[in-house]
Amino acid sequence: xxxxxxxxxxxxxxxxxxxxxxxxxxxxxxxxxxxxxxxxxxxxxxxxxxxxxxxxxxxxxxxxxxxxxxxxxxxxxxxxxxxxxxxxxxxxxxxxxxxxxxxxxxxxxxxxxxxxxxxxxxxxxxxxxxxxxxxxxxxxxxx
Numbered sequence: 724x725x726x727x728x729x730x731x732x733x734x735x736x737x738x739x740x741x742x743x744x745x746x747x748x749x750x751x752x753x754x755x756x757x758x759x760x761x762x763x764x765x766x767x768x769x770x771x772x773x774x775x776x777x778x779x780x781x782x783x784x785x786x787x788x789x790x791x792x793x794x795x796x797x798x799x800x801x802x803x804x805x806x807x808x809x810x811x812x813x814x815x816x817x818x819x820x821x822x823x824x825x826x827x828x829x830x831x832x833x834x835x836x837x838x839x840x841x842x843x844x845x846x847x848x849x850x851x852x853x854x855x856x857x858x859x860x861x862x863x864x865x866x
Contacts, residue, residue, distance in 0.1 A: 797828030
């Protein structure tokens with residue numbers, strides 16, 4: 724399911740002041756829920772019950788490097804705090820085990836670490852935006 728469709732449903736939830744919405748479309752099952760906004764303002768979270776095939780989101784033959792994909796659905800954070808420097812930027816050198824980003828899922832912050840050493844060639848995700856399971860986050864080139 725594309726991000727545009729998910730945003731459309733989230734917008735509909737706000738417009739109708741719904742606390743939850745479940746949609747089955749094109750082989751996907753989507754459940755959106757609105758929670759309390761007392762802690763930190765974040766976009767609505769959603770759960771995709773039927774995972775999308777990750778092969779369609781991989782790298783093409785002409786791209787070099789390794790794609791780091793999201794292991795879960797959640798909100799992508801490029802830095803540890805709102806005003807802090809991002810963990811990595813394009814051109815950053817990383818070592819295996821270095822933290823690349825955080826993904827907030829079900830109110831838990833999950834560190835995503837580099838699986839190999841190299842240089843960050845591309846950053847696909849945007850800070851504060853929802854990422855899907857299997858969505859590409861970074862492309863790391865080997866040194």
